[in-house]
Amino acid sequence: AYPVINYIETSLLQDVEKSYLIPTIDVFHIKIIKIKKIFIMKTLKLVTIAFMAILFISTINAQASSTSGASKTESIKVSGNCGMCKERIETTAKVAGVTKAEWDKSTKVLTLVYDPAVVKSDDIQKKVAAVGHDTEKFKADTKTYNSLPGCCKYR
Helix, strand or coil, X not given: CHHHHHHHHHHHHHHHHHHHHCCCCCHHHHHHHHHHHHHHHHHHHHHHHHHHHXXXXXXXXXXXXXXXXXXXXXXXXXXXXXXXXXXXXXXXXXXXXXXXXXXXXCCCEEEEEECCCCCCHHHHHHHHHHCCCCXXXXXCCHHHHHCCCHHHCCC
8 A cells, every 4th residue: 555655645746746837827916917018008099099099180170271272273374476585475474383384376365274382474574574575564674575576476
């Protein structure tokens, strides 16, 4: 009977030793795991809120920029004769705030599409007159007009 008891004690001792090798999770570790999960969830929540706020603000800015940049279309009588005049008038009229400047040689009309918050029609007309072409409101000075090529003279 003695060897059997010794065997049982030895096997029990081995089982106890093995149980020490198996990692156990106590209450302290469970609390740490819960705290980590809460931290991760709060961080995830904050990142999501920040992303949504950035998306919302960028949408508002896009809408504000599209409504503030309301374009205005205007037709202005501009004197000129040829293709060189067309090139000069359109190039001069295409300043910041102007999205379209097109001069028609047959009608002598400059069609402008521009943002009145950025540029004024009078400013564009002054620039066109400064390169030698009369507009409805402004006349080109004689010296500049006289320096135009012969085909561009309209007076």
